[in-house]
Amino acid sequence: MRSIFKMLNLNVLNRRGGDGIGSIVSELGMKRLYFDRPRWQWKRIRFRDASEWFRKRLNPHIVIVGESGSGKSNACKLIVKGLVRSGARVAILDPHNEYMGIADSIGAEVYDAAHSGINIFEPDGMSEKEKASEIVGLFKRVFRLGDVQGYQLYRALTFTYNRLGSYGKLPNIHDLLYTFEIFKKHCSSGEIHVLDGLSRRLSLLDSGAFSKSTDMKRVMESNSIFLLSGLHTGEAQSVYLDGFLRKVYGTMLMRGKNGNARFCIVIDEAEKLGQRSMAGRLAAEGRKYGIGLIAMAQRSKSIDREIRVNASLFMSFYQREPEELNYIANMVSGGNELNRFVEVKRALRNLRMGSALVLDSSRNNPVIAKFRLSSDGGTCLAYEIMQAARSCVPSCELLDAVSVKGFTAGAVAAKLDGMIASGAISAYEVRERCIYDGTWYIAAPKNTPEHEVCVGILKRHLESLGIRCIVYNSSYGPDVIAFEGRERIAVEYETGSKSRESTEKMLAYRNRIYPKVLMVVNDAVIGAYSGLSGARVMPLREFLETKSMNGVFMPASA
Numbered sequence: 001m002r003s004i005f006k007m008l009n010l011n012v013l014n015r016r017g018g019d020g021i022g023s024i025v026s027e028l029g030m031k032r033l034y035f036d037r038p039r040w041q042w043k044r045i046r047f048r049d050a051s052e053w054f055r056k057r058l059n060p061h062i063v064i065v066g067e068s069g070s071g072k073s074n075a076c077k078l079i080v081k082g083l084v085r086s087g088a089r090v091a092i093l094d095p096h097n098e099y100m101g102i103a104d105s106i107g108a109e110v111y112d113a114a115h116s117g118i119n120i121f122e123p124d125g126m127s128e129k130e131k132a133s134e135i136v137g138l139f140k141r142v143f144r145l146g147d148v149q150g151y152q153l154y155r156a157l158t159f160t161y162n163r164l165g166s167y168g169k170l171p172n173i174h175d176l177l178y179t180f181e182i183f184k185k186h187c188s189s190g191e192i193h194v195l196d197g198l199s200r201r202l203s204l205l206d207s208g209a210f211s212k213s214t215d216m217k218r219v220m221e222s223n224s225i226f227l228l229s230g231l232h233t234g235e236a237q238s239v240y241l242d243g244f245l246r247k248v249y250g251t252m253l254m255r256g257k258n259g260n261a262r263f264c265i266v267i268d269e270a271e272k273l274g275q276r277s278m279a280g281r282l283a284a285e286g287r288k289y290g291i292g293l294i295a296m297a298q299r300s301k302s303i304d305r306e307i308r309v310n311a312s313l314f315m316s317f318y319q320r321e322p323e324e325l326n327y328i329a330n331m332v333s334g335g336n337e338l339n340r341f342v343e344v345k346r347a348l349r350n351l352r353m354g355s356a357l358v359l360d361s362s363r364n365n366p367v368i369a370k371f372r373l374s375s376d377g378g379t380c381l382a383y384e385i386m387q388a389a390r391s392c393v394p395s396c397e398l399l400d401a402v403s404v405k406g407f408t409a410g411a412v413a414a415k416l417d418g419m420i421a422s423g424a425i426s427a428y429e430v431r432e433r434c435i436y437d438g439t440w441y442i443a444a445p446k447n448t449p450e451h452e453v454c455v456g457i458l459k460r461h462l463e464s465l466g467i468r469c470i471v472y473n474s475s476y477g478p479d480v481i482a483f484e485g486r487e488r489i490a491v492e493y494e495t496g497s498k499s500r501e502s503t504e505k506m507l508a509y510r511n512r513i514y515p516k517v518l519m520v521v522n523d524a525v526i527g528a529y530s531g532l533s534g535a536r537v538m539p540l541r542e543f544l545e546t547k548s549m550n551g552v553f554m555p556a557s558a
Helices: 002-015 050-054 072-085 128-143 147-165 173-184 189-205 216-220 234-255 278-289 305-310 322-333 337-349 381-388 395-403 409-422 449-464 500-513 523-529 540-544
Strands: 022-032 038-044 062-065 089-094 109-112 224-227 263-267 291-297 313-316 355-360 367-371 425-430 438-443 469-471 480-484 487-494 516-521 536-539
Touching: 022 050, 022 337, 038 337, 050 355, 062 072, 072 089, 072 263, 072 291, 072 367, 089 216, 089 234, 109 381, 109 409, 128 147, 128 189, 128 234, 147 173, 147 189, 173 189, 189 234, 216 234, 234 263, 234 278, 278 291, 278 305, 313 322, 322 337, 322 355, 337 355, 381 395, 381 409, 381 438, 395 409, 395 438, 409 425, 425 449, 438 449, 449 469, 449 480, 449 487, 449 540, 487 500, 500 516, 500 523, 516 523, 516 540, 523 536, 536 540
Parallel strands: 062 291, 062 313, 089 224, 089 263, 109 224, 263 291, 487 516, 516 536
Antiparallel strands: 022 038, 022 367, 313 355, 355 367, 425 438, 469 480, 480 487
8 A cells, every 4th residue: 555655646746747846755743642642743745746835935045954965956956947947037156066967957157256257346336445344344254364454454455446446447356465565565564464464365366256247137137157166265265155145235226126036046055154144134135125045055053144044944954963963953843842852853863865854934844855856967068168168269179179078069059159148258250361260269258359369379379389388368477478498488469459658568577587578469550569679579460370480589689
């Protein structure tokens, strides 16, 4: 008889197709035993789909906790797909690229957080002093700074805002680090020690992730996955998460109130946010504006208390740590009423992989649910394109790299159009009547697509001639460093957008470090660089037609 009920239960779930997330198998309830002594016991339930949690919920926030490998990510994928089917938009902050398999099924745009940045210095409606104070609070929490370090950081921030504001620009982390260097020239030895410590710790954030901001309105109107694996430190990921949530909060206030939850943010490893984070404010206020949070962590107490308090759905997978067991059992049972605490704790210890104890705020008693296994693959087309175009790549090589993964040329072309529109990929057409002609792609370029593509082509051409070189391409050095014997040669590409005065300053700095400098220039603006001293100037077409570098790397005065 038991096997018959099991078959009927499976048939009911199968008739639902792949839309269900799983089934509720038991519920905690009262049962009278001998001598009329009531006790709490788990009652078996059949034919009850767990998707009922998402039909009539006033509060859109969800907390998912459990040991590593207990099934948290699998359950979250099922929940996300259910939310997307209901018409909600989802943004997933993914620290380990675990959600690539559902990107295509939910139609998500994929962003690399290392390049799709969040400029935490944008005022977002606040004054410069208010924003500086907010940034100091964030850095003090993430980097565990003291009051003296916080004071020096506040001084540097206000100075940076004033210095860049006079030019009508917004600062970024690189500008703040430059301010530290200015302060070191006019301070005591003790202050230099403090500024050195700040510069060393905040230099972890000096990347494209904190320089340019992603269009948050576009993110909130579509499904998206942000890959955080390119941010290699926990501090960088924590700052990015908090900055992302602050952007959502500011956009939320401008959009106005909307009671229906239409946008949901998935935060994996939510413990990185700590306590009193922006996620807590979103959890407290987001429901009125249609913003929901799904926070996941291994330990429930590591999640911001405001999220735990405001979540209407709490899911706990297998736990074995005694303190965590007692905390969750006490929270779910609401105390030790008639052995209720003991039954909940026993259920937590006996959970199998893929099963969770769930507390729904709309119901009085907790339930145990078994989630089905998500059948999605481990990659997606957008991610493979981004990986192939991390350094500039021609269209033929991009298609070859992606087709190995099983994707067709038509699918690649369609996805490229969408990624170019979102800014995740940039394209540049090379027309120099040479072997490098054609369309080239680059993922999230630091500068203009022309500059990034042409720098990559310079490196390829030098390597084809047997010259060892590396792409440096940063504010601290040349675009390409070529090696001729024991000498290092600076190779620069100029699009013509830089003023002549800036170019001369750059060459003066390069000449102090490098014995030879080669400047390759866009053919259309070659006249603007005539008469420059300190570098050998060549148009791009002439450089690409060069069959040998003999004489090309001679000093500019030769």
